[in-house]
Amino acid sequence: MNWIIAFELMMLVTSGCALLVSGWLLLQARKRRSLQALAGFGLMMALWCAGHIAIQQGWHLAGVLLILANPLMPTFFLHFALRFVRPQQSRAPAWLLWLSQHIVAIYSASVAVILLSWDGPGGTVVALGPFSDFFVFRGLGWVNIAYTVVVGVLAHLVLVWGLSVHRGNLRRSIVAMFGAGAWGLLLATSFIFPSLGFDWYPYPMLLLPSYVVLLVYGVVRYQILEANDFAKRTLPWLVLMLVLLGVMALLGALSAHFGLVQLAAVPLWQLWLCALLAVAVALSLRGPLTTLSGLLIYPGMRLDESLLERWLNQLKQEESWQGLQARAVELISAQVRQRVHIQLQHEGAGLPLYCEGELSILCQHQARGWRFRLQGWEDLKPGLRLTGEVFGSLLSTSCGLLERSLQLAEAERRRLASEHLVELGSLSAVMAHELRNPLNVISMATADLPAERRSLIQGQLARADRQISDLLLYSGRLELHRQPVLLPAMVDSMAGLFDWQQTRFDSDIPAGLLLTADPHRLQQVFTNLIENALSFVRNQPGSLIRIDCDATGRLIRIHNNGPAIDAALHATLFHPFVSRRAGGSGLGLAIVRRIMDAHGGSVSLREDLGWPVTFELNFPEEAAA
CATH class of the missing domain: 1.20.1070.10 (Rhodopsin 7-helix transmembrane proteins)
Incomplete structure:
Protein backbone atom coordinates (compact mmCIF):
# COMPACT_ATOMS: atom_id res chain seq x y z
CA MET A 1 0.00 0.00 0.00
CA ILE A 224 17.13 33.28 -19.42
CA LEU A 225 19.29 34.42 -16.50
CA GLU A 226 16.28 34.53 -14.14
CA ALA A 227 16.12 30.73 -14.34
CA ASN A 228 19.63 30.45 -12.88
CA ASP A 229 18.71 32.80 -10.05
CA PHE A 230 15.59 30.74 -9.29
CA ALA A 231 17.60 27.50 -9.39
CA LYS A 232 20.19 28.99 -7.02
CA ARG A 233 17.46 29.76 -4.48
CA THR A 234 15.63 26.46 -4.97
CA LEU A 235 18.54 24.00 -4.89
CA PRO A 236 19.24 24.35 -1.13
CA TRP A 237 15.58 23.58 -0.38
CA LEU A 238 15.62 20.51 -2.61
CA VAL A 239 18.74 19.25 -0.86
CA LEU A 240 17.12 19.95 2.51
CA MET A 241 14.04 18.00 1.44
CA LEU A 242 16.12 14.99 0.39
CA VAL A 243 18.08 15.10 3.63
CA LEU A 244 14.86 15.19 5.66
CA LEU A 245 13.43 12.25 3.71
CA GLY A 246 16.59 10.26 4.41
CA VAL A 247 16.54 11.20 8.10
CA MET A 248 12.89 10.19 8.37
CA ALA A 249 13.59 6.83 6.71
CA LEU A 250 16.54 6.21 9.04
CA LEU A 251 14.49 7.25 12.06
CA GLY A 252 11.66 4.90 11.10
CA ALA A 253 14.11 2.01 10.67
CA LEU A 254 15.97 2.57 13.97
CA SER A 255 13.13 3.74 16.22
CA ALA A 256 12.15 0.19 17.30
CA HIS A 257 15.72 -0.45 18.52
CA PHE A 258 15.46 2.55 20.85
CA GLY A 259 12.10 1.59 22.29
CA LEU A 260 10.08 4.05 20.20
CA VAL A 261 7.46 1.46 19.28
CA GLN A 262 4.74 3.95 18.35
CA LEU A 263 7.09 5.83 16.01
CA ALA A 264 8.19 2.55 14.44
CA ALA A 265 4.54 1.73 13.70
CA VAL A 266 4.06 4.93 11.67
CA PRO A 267 4.20 4.13 7.93
CA LEU A 268 7.23 5.52 6.12
CA TRP A 269 5.09 7.46 3.64
CA GLN A 270 3.47 9.32 6.52
CA LEU A 271 6.91 10.29 7.89
CA TRP A 272 7.92 11.49 4.45
CA LEU A 273 4.70 13.43 4.07
CA CYS A 274 5.36 15.13 7.42
CA ALA A 275 8.88 16.01 6.28
CA LEU A 276 7.62 17.48 2.99
CA LEU A 277 4.98 19.50 4.84
CA ALA A 278 7.66 20.81 7.21
CA VAL A 279 9.79 21.92 4.26
CA ALA A 280 6.78 23.53 2.57
CA VAL A 281 5.84 25.44 5.75
CA ALA A 282 9.45 26.58 6.25
CA LEU A 283 9.65 27.71 2.62
CA SER A 284 6.41 29.69 2.88
CA LEU A 285 7.54 31.38 6.11
CA ARG A 286 11.07 32.10 4.93
CA GLY A 287 10.33 35.56 3.54
CA PRO A 288 8.25 36.88 6.46
CA LEU A 289 10.66 35.42 9.03
CA THR A 290 13.65 36.97 7.26
CA THR A 291 11.92 40.35 7.30
CA LEU A 292 10.96 39.94 10.96
CA SER A 293 14.47 38.94 12.01
CA GLY A 294 15.87 41.93 10.14
CA LEU A 295 13.50 44.26 11.99
CA LEU A 296 14.44 42.72 15.34
CA ILE A 297 18.20 42.69 14.81
CA TYR A 298 18.50 45.87 12.74
CA PRO A 299 15.64 48.11 13.83
CA GLY A 300 15.17 51.16 11.67
CA MET A 301 16.76 49.62 8.57
CA ARG A 302 14.72 49.91 5.39
CA LEU A 303 16.96 48.39 2.71
CA ASP A 304 15.89 46.27 -0.24
CA GLU A 305 17.25 45.40 -3.68
CA SER A 306 15.26 48.09 -5.47
CA LEU A 307 16.60 50.79 -3.14
CA LEU A 308 20.21 49.64 -3.57
CA GLU A 309 19.81 49.54 -7.35
CA ARG A 310 18.33 53.07 -7.34
CA TRP A 311 21.21 54.34 -5.19
CA LEU A 312 23.84 52.82 -7.45
CA ASN A 313 22.20 54.09 -10.65
CA GLN A 314 21.91 57.66 -9.33
CA LEU A 315 25.52 57.67 -8.08
CA LYS A 316 26.82 56.32 -11.40
CA GLN A 317 25.09 59.14 -13.31
CA GLU A 318 27.27 61.84 -11.73
CA GLU A 319 30.18 63.08 -13.88
CA SER A 320 32.14 65.17 -11.37
CA TRP A 321 33.43 64.84 -7.81
CA GLN A 322 31.27 67.74 -6.66
CA GLY A 323 28.16 66.22 -8.23
CA LEU A 324 28.88 62.80 -6.74
CA GLN A 325 29.42 64.30 -3.29
CA ALA A 326 26.19 66.33 -3.44
CA ARG A 327 24.17 63.34 -4.70
CA ALA A 328 25.58 61.06 -1.99
CA VAL A 329 24.68 63.58 0.75
CA GLU A 330 21.15 63.82 -0.62
CA LEU A 331 20.57 60.03 -0.79
CA ILE A 332 22.00 58.95 2.57
CA SER A 333 20.60 61.93 4.48
CA ALA A 334 17.10 61.15 3.20
CA GLN A 335 17.50 57.49 4.21
CA VAL A 336 18.74 58.02 7.80
CA ARG A 337 16.65 61.21 8.24
CA GLN A 338 19.50 63.39 9.42
CA ARG A 339 22.34 65.32 7.81
CA VAL A 340 25.31 63.20 6.75
CA HIS A 341 28.56 64.74 5.52
CA ILE A 342 30.32 63.06 2.60
CA GLN A 343 34.08 63.54 2.13
CA LEU A 344 35.75 62.27 -1.05
CA GLN A 345 39.54 62.28 -0.80
CA HIS A 346 40.50 61.79 -4.43
CA GLU A 347 43.76 62.75 -6.14
CA GLY A 348 44.33 66.46 -5.78
CA ALA A 349 41.84 66.89 -2.95
CA GLY A 350 42.84 68.31 0.41
CA LEU A 351 42.95 66.48 3.71
CA PRO A 352 39.53 65.44 5.06
CA LEU A 353 37.99 67.52 7.82
CA TYR A 354 35.86 65.92 10.54
CA CYS A 355 33.83 67.77 13.13
CA GLU A 356 33.06 65.99 16.38
CA GLY A 357 29.42 64.95 16.69
CA GLU A 358 28.69 64.92 12.93
CA LEU A 359 27.74 61.88 10.90
CA SER A 360 30.29 61.48 8.12
CA ILE A 361 31.33 58.98 5.46
CA LEU A 362 34.92 59.35 4.27
CA CYS A 363 35.92 57.72 0.97
CA GLN A 364 39.67 57.62 0.30
CA HIS A 365 41.72 56.42 -2.64
CA GLN A 366 44.27 53.93 -1.31
CA ALA A 367 46.81 51.58 -2.84
CA ARG A 368 44.25 48.77 -3.28
CA GLY A 369 41.39 50.95 -4.49
CA TRP A 370 38.74 53.06 -2.84
CA ARG A 371 37.92 52.43 0.83
CA PHE A 372 35.36 54.08 3.09
CA ARG A 373 35.19 54.81 6.80
CA LEU A 374 32.23 55.81 8.96
CA GLN A 375 32.77 58.61 11.45
CA GLY A 376 30.36 59.55 14.22
CA TRP A 377 28.06 56.53 13.69
CA GLU A 378 29.02 54.70 16.89
CA ASP A 379 25.94 55.69 18.91
CA LEU A 380 23.34 54.98 16.21
CA LYS A 381 21.10 51.92 16.11
CA PRO A 382 22.54 48.81 14.42
CA GLY A 383 20.09 49.19 11.52
CA LEU A 384 21.27 52.72 10.75
CA ARG A 385 24.91 51.70 11.05
CA LEU A 386 24.33 48.85 8.62
CA THR A 387 22.66 51.34 6.27
CA GLY A 388 25.78 53.51 6.45
CA GLU A 389 28.05 50.52 5.78
CA VAL A 390 26.03 49.46 2.72
CA PHE A 391 25.88 53.01 1.36
CA GLY A 392 29.60 53.51 1.96
CA SER A 393 30.35 50.37 -0.04
CA LEU A 394 28.21 51.59 -2.95
CA LEU A 395 29.82 55.04 -2.74
CA SER A 396 33.33 53.51 -2.89
CA THR A 397 32.34 51.57 -5.99
CA SER A 398 30.94 54.74 -7.58
CA CYS A 399 34.15 56.66 -6.76
CA GLY A 400 36.20 54.04 -8.56
CA LEU A 401 33.89 54.18 -11.60
CA LEU A 402 34.01 57.99 -11.68
CA GLU A 403 37.81 58.02 -11.36
CA ARG A 404 38.20 55.67 -14.32
CA SER A 405 35.67 57.69 -16.31
CA LEU A 406 37.53 60.95 -15.68
CA GLN A 407 40.87 59.34 -16.56
CA LEU A 408 39.48 58.12 -19.87
CA ALA A 409 37.99 61.54 -20.57
CA GLU A 410 41.33 63.25 -19.79
CA ALA A 411 43.22 60.80 -22.01
CA GLU A 412 40.79 61.50 -24.83
CA ARG A 413 41.14 65.27 -24.28
CA ARG A 414 44.93 65.02 -24.47
CA ARG A 415 44.73 62.91 -27.61
CA LEU A 416 42.50 65.46 -29.31
CA ALA A 417 44.72 68.32 -28.10
CA SER A 418 47.80 66.52 -29.47
CA GLU A 419 46.10 66.03 -32.82
CA HIS A 420 45.12 69.71 -32.82
CA LEU A 421 48.69 70.79 -32.08
CA VAL A 422 50.01 68.62 -34.90
CA GLU A 423 47.54 70.20 -37.30
CA LEU A 424 48.35 73.67 -35.98
CA GLY A 425 52.09 73.04 -36.37
CA SER A 426 51.64 71.94 -39.97
CA LEU A 427 49.47 74.96 -40.71
CA SER A 428 51.98 77.31 -39.07
CA ALA A 429 54.85 75.92 -41.11
CA VAL A 430 52.91 76.38 -44.35
CA MET A 431 51.83 79.91 -43.45
CA ALA A 432 55.39 80.90 -42.44
CA HIS A 433 56.78 79.73 -45.76
CA GLU A 434 54.03 81.54 -47.66
CA LEU A 435 54.64 84.80 -45.77
CA ARG A 436 58.29 84.97 -46.80
CA ASN A 437 57.39 85.44 -50.47
CA PRO A 438 55.51 88.76 -50.05
CA LEU A 439 58.19 89.94 -47.57
CA ASN A 440 60.86 89.41 -50.22
CA VAL A 441 58.78 91.36 -52.73
CA ILE A 442 58.40 94.23 -50.24
CA SER A 443 62.15 94.18 -49.55
CA MET A 444 62.99 94.49 -53.26
CA ALA A 445 60.40 97.26 -53.69
CA THR A 446 62.26 99.45 -51.15
CA ALA A 447 65.39 99.74 -53.31
CA ASP A 448 64.43 103.16 -54.73
CA LEU A 449 63.16 104.65 -51.47
CA PRO A 450 65.06 107.27 -49.49
CA ALA A 451 67.69 105.74 -47.20
CA GLU A 452 65.92 106.65 -43.96
CA ARG A 453 62.59 105.15 -45.04
CA ARG A 454 64.32 102.13 -46.58
CA SER A 455 66.20 101.51 -43.34
CA LEU A 456 62.98 101.65 -41.33
CA ILE A 457 61.19 99.21 -43.63
CA GLN A 458 64.17 96.86 -43.81
CA GLY A 459 64.33 96.79 -40.01
CA GLN A 460 60.69 95.80 -39.74
CA LEU A 461 61.14 93.19 -42.46
CA ALA A 462 64.10 91.74 -40.57
CA ARG A 463 61.98 91.62 -37.43
CA ALA A 464 59.16 89.83 -39.33
CA ASP A 465 61.70 87.39 -40.78
CA ARG A 466 63.00 86.56 -37.31
CA GLN A 467 59.48 85.89 -36.11
CA ILE A 468 58.84 83.64 -39.09
CA SER A 469 62.09 81.81 -38.37
CA ASP A 470 61.02 81.34 -34.76
CA LEU A 471 57.62 80.04 -35.87
CA LEU A 472 59.22 77.58 -38.29
CA LEU A 473 61.66 76.42 -35.66
CA TYR A 474 58.97 75.85 -33.05
CA SER A 475 56.41 74.21 -35.36
CA GLY A 476 58.87 72.14 -37.39
CA ARG A 477 60.52 68.84 -36.62
CA LEU A 478 63.77 69.00 -34.66
CA GLU A 479 66.57 66.84 -36.02
CA LEU A 480 69.72 66.97 -33.89
CA HIS A 481 73.25 66.49 -35.22
CA ARG A 482 75.21 65.91 -32.05
CA GLN A 483 78.93 66.52 -31.86
CA PRO A 484 81.45 67.76 -29.27
CA VAL A 485 81.11 71.50 -28.82
CA LEU A 486 83.81 73.60 -27.11
CA LEU A 487 81.49 75.76 -25.07
CA PRO A 488 83.84 78.63 -24.06
CA ALA A 489 84.80 79.20 -27.71
CA MET A 490 81.14 79.20 -28.79
CA VAL A 491 80.16 81.76 -26.11
CA ASP A 492 83.09 84.02 -26.94
CA SER A 493 82.31 83.91 -30.65
CA MET A 494 78.72 84.97 -29.98
CA ALA A 495 79.74 88.10 -28.06
CA GLY A 496 80.10 90.08 -31.31
CA LEU A 497 76.60 89.22 -32.50
CA PHE A 498 74.70 91.46 -30.07
CA ASP A 499 74.28 95.19 -29.60
CA TRP A 500 75.21 95.36 -25.93
CA GLN A 501 74.57 99.11 -25.51
CA GLN A 502 76.46 99.69 -22.26
CA THR A 503 75.66 96.21 -20.92
CA ARG A 504 78.63 94.32 -19.58
CA PHE A 505 78.95 90.69 -20.63
CA ASP A 506 80.93 88.25 -18.46
CA SER A 507 81.63 84.58 -19.14
CA ASP A 508 83.05 82.28 -16.47
CA ILE A 509 83.13 78.90 -18.19
CA PRO A 510 86.18 76.68 -17.63
CA ALA A 511 88.48 76.42 -20.61
CA GLY A 512 88.17 73.17 -22.45
CA LEU A 513 84.57 72.42 -21.33
CA LEU A 514 83.01 70.16 -23.97
CA LEU A 515 79.31 69.46 -24.45
CA THR A 516 77.97 66.82 -26.78
CA ALA A 517 75.13 68.65 -28.53
CA ASP A 518 73.89 70.10 -31.80
CA PRO A 519 76.03 73.28 -32.16
CA HIS A 520 73.46 75.12 -34.26
CA ARG A 521 70.61 74.40 -31.82
CA LEU A 522 72.83 75.17 -28.82
CA GLN A 523 73.75 78.54 -30.31
CA GLN A 524 70.01 79.20 -30.81
CA VAL A 525 69.44 78.54 -27.07
CA PHE A 526 72.12 81.05 -26.00
CA THR A 527 70.97 83.59 -28.60
CA ASN A 528 67.36 83.52 -27.38
CA LEU A 529 68.31 83.75 -23.70
CA ILE A 530 70.83 86.60 -24.23
CA GLU A 531 68.45 88.57 -26.46
CA ASN A 532 65.70 88.09 -23.91
CA ALA A 533 67.99 89.41 -21.14
CA LEU A 534 69.24 92.35 -23.24
CA SER A 535 65.68 93.53 -23.87
CA PHE A 536 65.38 94.29 -20.14
CA VAL A 537 68.89 95.41 -19.11
CA ARG A 538 70.06 97.34 -22.21
CA ASN A 539 70.97 100.99 -21.49
CA GLN A 540 70.43 100.46 -17.77
CA PRO A 541 73.16 101.71 -15.35
CA GLY A 542 75.39 98.87 -14.19
CA SER A 543 73.59 96.28 -16.35
CA LEU A 544 75.29 92.87 -16.45
CA ILE A 545 74.76 89.51 -18.15
CA ARG A 546 76.88 86.63 -16.89
CA ILE A 547 77.26 83.01 -18.00
CA ASP A 548 78.76 80.36 -15.69
CA CYS A 549 78.39 76.69 -14.86
CA ASP A 550 78.67 74.26 -11.95
CA ALA A 551 81.61 71.94 -11.25
CA THR A 552 80.19 69.08 -13.35
CA GLY A 553 79.67 71.22 -16.45
CA ARG A 554 76.08 69.96 -16.79
CA LEU A 555 74.38 73.06 -15.36
CA ILE A 556 74.87 76.20 -17.48
CA ARG A 557 73.40 79.39 -16.02
CA ILE A 558 72.65 82.71 -17.74
CA HIS A 559 72.20 85.49 -15.14
CA ASN A 560 71.10 89.10 -15.55
CA ASN A 561 70.49 91.89 -13.06
CA GLY A 562 67.33 93.19 -14.73
CA PRO A 563 63.89 93.33 -13.11
CA ALA A 564 62.57 90.11 -11.56
CA ILE A 565 59.92 88.18 -13.48
CA ASP A 566 56.35 88.51 -12.16
CA ALA A 567 55.36 85.43 -10.14
CA ALA A 568 52.11 85.20 -12.12
CA LEU A 569 54.14 84.35 -15.25
CA HIS A 570 56.22 81.55 -13.73
CA ALA A 571 53.77 78.73 -14.56
CA THR A 572 53.45 79.72 -18.25
CA LEU A 573 56.86 81.28 -18.89
CA PHE A 574 58.01 78.55 -21.31
CA HIS A 575 54.66 78.22 -23.10
CA PRO A 576 54.36 79.50 -26.69
CA PHE A 577 53.07 83.04 -27.30
CA VAL A 578 53.79 84.15 -23.73
CA SER A 579 55.95 87.28 -23.81
CA ARG A 580 56.74 90.02 -21.30
CA ARG A 581 58.59 92.36 -23.70
CA ALA A 582 57.19 94.61 -26.39
CA GLY A 583 57.66 93.36 -29.92
CA GLY A 584 58.51 89.82 -28.81
CA SER A 585 57.10 86.84 -30.68
CA GLY A 586 56.41 84.89 -27.53
CA LEU A 587 58.32 81.89 -28.91
CA GLY A 588 61.88 82.52 -27.69
CA LEU A 589 61.68 80.70 -24.35
CA ALA A 590 59.34 78.05 -25.79
CA ILE A 591 61.99 77.29 -28.44
CA VAL A 592 64.67 77.06 -25.73
CA ARG A 593 62.61 74.51 -23.84
CA ARG A 594 61.91 72.49 -26.97
CA ILE A 595 65.59 72.34 -27.92
CA MET A 596 66.56 71.33 -24.36
CA ASP A 597 63.87 68.64 -24.32
CA ALA A 598 65.21 67.28 -27.61
CA HIS A 599 68.69 67.03 -26.00
CA GLY A 600 67.21 65.14 -23.03
CA GLY A 601 67.74 68.11 -20.73
CA SER A 602 65.63 70.90 -19.28
CA VAL A 603 65.49 74.65 -18.70
CA SER A 604 64.18 76.38 -15.58
CA LEU A 605 63.95 79.78 -13.95
CA ARG A 606 65.99 80.25 -10.75
CA GLU A 607 65.59 83.14 -8.28
CA ASP A 608 67.61 81.69 -5.41
CA LEU A 609 71.17 82.26 -6.73
CA GLY A 610 71.57 85.93 -5.76
CA TRP A 611 70.50 87.28 -9.15
CA PRO A 612 67.07 88.75 -10.01
CA VAL A 613 66.78 86.44 -13.04
CA THR A 614 68.67 83.23 -13.81
CA PHE A 615 67.87 80.69 -16.52
CA GLU A 616 69.46 77.32 -15.79
CA LEU A 617 70.19 74.79 -18.56
CA ASN A 618 70.40 71.24 -17.26
CA PHE A 619 72.11 68.86 -19.68
CA PRO A 620 72.10 65.05 -19.24
CA GLU A 621 75.21 63.33 -17.87
CA GLU A 622 76.25 61.84 -21.21
CA ALA A 623 76.26 65.32 -22.79
CA ALA A 624 78.88 66.60 -20.35
CA ALA A 625 80.97 63.44 -20.26
Missing part, protein backbone atom coordinates in the same frame (compact mmCIF):
# COMPACT_ATOMS: atom_id res chain seq x y z
CA ASN A 2 2.90 2.39 0.74
CA TRP A 3 4.33 2.11 -2.78
CA ILE A 4 0.96 2.88 -4.34
CA ILE A 5 0.76 6.11 -2.35
CA ALA A 6 4.36 6.94 -3.28
CA PHE A 7 3.50 6.43 -6.96
CA GLU A 8 0.42 8.66 -6.75
CA LEU A 9 2.35 11.30 -4.82
CA MET A 10 5.16 11.42 -7.41
CA MET A 11 2.68 11.61 -10.29
CA LEU A 12 0.96 14.47 -8.48
CA VAL A 13 4.27 16.27 -7.89
CA THR A 14 5.29 15.76 -11.55
CA SER A 15 1.95 17.08 -12.78
CA GLY A 16 2.17 20.11 -10.48
CA CYS A 17 5.77 20.87 -11.51
CA ALA A 18 4.89 20.55 -15.19
CA LEU A 19 1.93 22.94 -14.83
CA LEU A 20 4.00 25.52 -12.95
CA VAL A 21 6.83 25.33 -15.45
CA SER A 22 4.41 25.60 -18.38
CA GLY A 23 2.84 28.73 -16.93
CA TRP A 24 6.25 30.31 -16.41
CA LEU A 25 7.33 29.38 -19.94
CA LEU A 26 4.20 30.99 -21.39
CA LEU A 27 5.10 34.24 -19.60
CA GLN A 28 8.63 34.10 -21.00
CA ALA A 29 7.36 33.19 -24.48
CA ARG A 30 6.47 36.83 -25.12
CA LYS A 31 10.18 37.37 -25.82
CA ARG A 32 11.09 33.86 -27.05
CA ARG A 33 8.41 32.28 -29.22
CA SER A 34 10.09 28.87 -29.17
CA LEU A 35 9.11 28.49 -25.50
CA GLN A 36 5.41 28.30 -26.44
CA ALA A 37 5.88 24.79 -27.80
CA LEU A 38 7.94 23.79 -24.77
CA ALA A 39 5.10 25.02 -22.56
CA GLY A 40 2.76 22.75 -24.56
CA PHE A 41 5.12 19.84 -23.87
CA GLY A 42 4.95 20.57 -20.15
CA LEU A 43 1.14 20.76 -20.26
CA MET A 44 0.90 17.37 -21.96
CA MET A 45 3.30 15.91 -19.38
CA ALA A 46 1.01 17.21 -16.63
CA LEU A 47 -2.06 15.63 -18.32
CA TRP A 48 -0.21 12.32 -18.82
CA CYS A 49 0.65 12.14 -15.11
CA ALA A 50 -2.92 13.17 -14.26
CA GLY A 51 -4.11 10.16 -16.28
CA HIS A 52 -2.15 7.78 -13.99
CA ILE A 53 -3.60 9.49 -10.92
CA ALA A 54 -7.13 9.16 -12.38
CA ILE A 55 -6.62 5.39 -12.90
CA GLN A 56 -5.44 4.95 -9.30
CA GLN A 57 -8.55 6.78 -8.12
CA GLY A 58 -10.87 4.51 -10.14
CA TRP A 59 -11.60 6.91 -13.01
CA HIS A 60 -10.42 4.44 -15.61
CA LEU A 61 -11.92 5.94 -18.77
CA ALA A 62 -10.59 9.45 -18.10
CA GLY A 63 -7.18 8.05 -17.17
CA VAL A 64 -6.90 5.91 -20.30
CA LEU A 65 -7.90 8.83 -22.55
CA LEU A 66 -5.29 11.13 -20.94
CA ILE A 67 -2.47 8.56 -21.22
CA LEU A 68 -3.30 7.76 -24.86
CA ALA A 69 -3.04 11.50 -25.67
CA ASN A 70 0.70 11.18 -25.17
CA PRO A 71 1.65 11.54 -28.94
CA LEU A 72 1.09 15.27 -28.54
CA MET A 73 3.95 15.37 -26.01
CA PRO A 74 6.78 14.58 -28.50
CA THR A 75 4.95 16.61 -31.18
CA PHE A 76 5.17 19.73 -29.04
CA PHE A 77 8.82 18.91 -28.36
CA LEU A 78 9.49 18.50 -32.11
CA HIS A 79 7.87 21.89 -32.72
CA PHE A 80 10.05 23.40 -29.99
CA ALA A 81 13.22 21.80 -31.42
CA LEU A 82 12.49 23.20 -34.90
CA ARG A 83 12.05 26.70 -33.52
CA PHE A 84 15.03 26.40 -31.21
CA VAL A 85 17.62 25.39 -33.83
CA ARG A 86 16.23 27.97 -36.32
CA PRO A 87 16.87 26.15 -39.63
CA GLN A 88 17.63 28.50 -42.53
CA GLN A 89 16.76 27.91 -46.17
CA SER A 90 20.39 28.12 -47.28
CA ARG A 91 21.88 25.81 -44.65
CA ALA A 92 19.28 23.26 -43.53
CA PRO A 93 18.81 19.87 -45.26
CA ALA A 94 15.62 19.17 -47.20
CA TRP A 95 14.05 16.88 -44.58
CA LEU A 96 14.46 19.52 -41.88
CA LEU A 97 12.86 22.20 -44.04
CA TRP A 98 10.03 19.82 -44.81
CA LEU A 99 9.36 19.26 -41.11
CA SER A 100 9.37 23.03 -40.48
CA GLN A 101 6.93 23.65 -43.32
CA HIS A 102 4.54 20.81 -42.37
CA ILE A 103 4.43 21.09 -38.57
CA VAL A 104 0.66 21.68 -38.70
CA ALA A 105 0.25 18.40 -40.63
CA ILE A 106 2.31 16.60 -37.96
CA TYR A 107 0.00 17.99 -35.24
CA SER A 108 -2.98 16.76 -37.28
CA ALA A 109 -1.41 13.31 -37.62
CA SER A 110 -0.82 13.16 -33.87
CA VAL A 111 -4.45 14.03 -33.16
CA ALA A 112 -5.54 11.38 -35.69
CA VAL A 113 -3.42 8.69 -33.96
CA ILE A 114 -4.89 9.71 -30.58
CA LEU A 115 -8.46 9.46 -31.89
CA LEU A 116 -7.69 6.11 -33.52
CA SER A 117 -6.22 4.68 -30.29
CA TRP A 118 -9.20 6.01 -28.30
CA ASP A 119 -11.54 4.15 -30.64
CA GLY A 120 -9.31 1.05 -30.80
CA PRO A 121 -9.29 0.59 -27.85
CA GLY A 122 -5.67 1.42 -27.31
CA GLY A 123 -5.22 0.33 -23.72
CA THR A 124 -6.80 -1.20 -20.65
CA VAL A 125 -6.38 -1.35 -16.87
CA VAL A 126 -4.97 -4.44 -15.17
CA ALA A 127 -3.64 -5.44 -11.74
CA LEU A 128 0.13 -5.13 -11.37
CA GLY A 129 2.04 -6.11 -8.23
CA PRO A 130 0.78 -3.86 -5.43
CA PHE A 131 -1.44 -1.97 -7.92
CA SER A 132 -5.01 -3.09 -8.38
CA ASP A 133 -5.23 -0.69 -11.33
CA PHE A 134 -2.43 0.02 -13.79
CA PHE A 135 -2.49 1.03 -17.45
CA VAL A 136 -1.14 -1.26 -20.20
CA PHE A 137 -1.24 -0.89 -24.00
CA ARG A 138 -3.50 -3.10 -26.09
CA GLY A 139 -4.35 -3.27 -29.80
CA LEU A 140 -4.03 0.09 -31.51
CA GLY A 141 -2.26 1.40 -28.42
CA TRP A 142 0.94 -0.02 -29.89
CA VAL A 143 0.43 2.20 -32.93
CA ASN A 144 0.09 5.05 -30.47
CA ILE A 145 3.35 4.26 -28.68
CA ALA A 146 5.21 3.54 -31.95
CA TYR A 147 4.12 6.91 -33.40
CA THR A 148 5.21 8.61 -30.17
CA VAL A 149 8.67 7.04 -30.43
CA VAL A 150 9.06 8.03 -34.10
CA VAL A 151 8.16 11.67 -33.44
CA GLY A 152 10.51 11.72 -30.45
CA VAL A 153 13.36 10.38 -32.62
CA LEU A 154 12.64 13.06 -35.25
CA ALA A 155 12.81 15.76 -32.56
CA HIS A 156 16.21 14.52 -31.42
CA LEU A 157 17.47 14.30 -35.01
CA VAL A 158 16.60 17.99 -35.33
CA LEU A 159 18.67 18.63 -32.21
CA VAL A 160 21.55 16.59 -33.66
CA TRP A 161 21.57 18.88 -36.70
CA GLY A 162 21.46 21.93 -34.42
CA LEU A 163 24.41 20.51 -32.49
CA SER A 164 26.44 20.33 -35.70
CA VAL A 165 25.83 23.92 -36.84
CA HIS A 166 25.49 26.00 -33.67
CA ARG A 167 28.08 27.15 -31.17
CA GLY A 168 28.06 28.89 -27.83
CA ASN A 169 24.99 28.87 -25.59
CA LEU A 170 22.70 27.28 -28.19
CA ARG A 171 25.02 24.30 -28.42
CA ARG A 172 25.24 24.05 -24.63
CA SER A 173 21.45 24.07 -24.35
CA ILE A 174 21.17 21.26 -26.92
CA VAL A 175 23.71 19.16 -25.03
CA ALA A 176 21.71 19.71 -21.83
CA MET A 177 18.52 18.61 -23.64
CA PHE A 178 20.19 15.39 -24.73
CA GLY A 179 21.23 14.68 -21.16
CA ALA A 180 17.73 15.35 -19.85
CA GLY A 181 16.23 13.29 -22.69
CA ALA A 182 18.40 10.28 -21.80
CA TRP A 183 17.31 10.59 -18.18
CA GLY A 184 13.63 10.83 -19.21
CA LEU A 185 13.95 7.77 -21.46
CA LEU A 186 15.43 5.78 -18.58
CA LEU A 187 12.55 6.78 -16.29
CA ALA A 188 9.75 6.23 -18.83
CA THR A 189 10.98 2.80 -19.94
CA SER A 190 9.57 1.23 -16.77
CA PHE A 191 6.08 2.37 -17.83
CA ILE A 192 6.25 0.10 -20.93
CA PHE A 193 7.35 -3.11 -19.18
CA PRO A 194 3.89 -4.10 -17.81
CA SER A 195 2.49 -3.81 -21.36
CA LEU A 196 5.15 -6.31 -22.45
CA GLY A 197 4.09 -8.82 -19.78
CA PHE A 198 6.69 -8.01 -17.10
CA ASP A 199 5.13 -7.86 -13.64
CA TRP A 200 7.53 -5.16 -12.38
CA TYR A 201 6.81 -2.19 -10.19
CA PRO A 202 7.78 1.02 -12.14
CA TYR A 203 10.27 2.31 -9.58
CA PRO A 204 12.02 4.77 -11.98
CA MET A 205 8.73 6.62 -12.52
CA LEU A 206 9.01 7.88 -8.92
CA LEU A 207 11.76 10.20 -10.15
CA LEU A 208 9.76 11.76 -13.02
CA PRO A 209 9.58 15.21 -11.31
CA SER A 210 13.32 15.55 -11.85
CA TYR A 211 12.94 14.98 -15.61
CA VAL A 212 10.62 17.94 -16.13
CA VAL A 213 12.80 20.26 -14.08
CA LEU A 214 16.08 19.15 -15.68
CA LEU A 215 14.73 19.38 -19.22
CA VAL A 216 13.33 22.88 -18.88
CA TYR A 217 16.29 24.15 -16.87
CA GLY A 218 18.74 22.70 -19.39
CA VAL A 219 16.94 24.59 -22.16
CA VAL A 220 16.57 27.99 -20.51
CA ARG A 221 19.63 28.25 -18.24
CA TYR A 222 21.76 29.68 -21.06
CA GLN A 223 18.95 31.83 -22.44
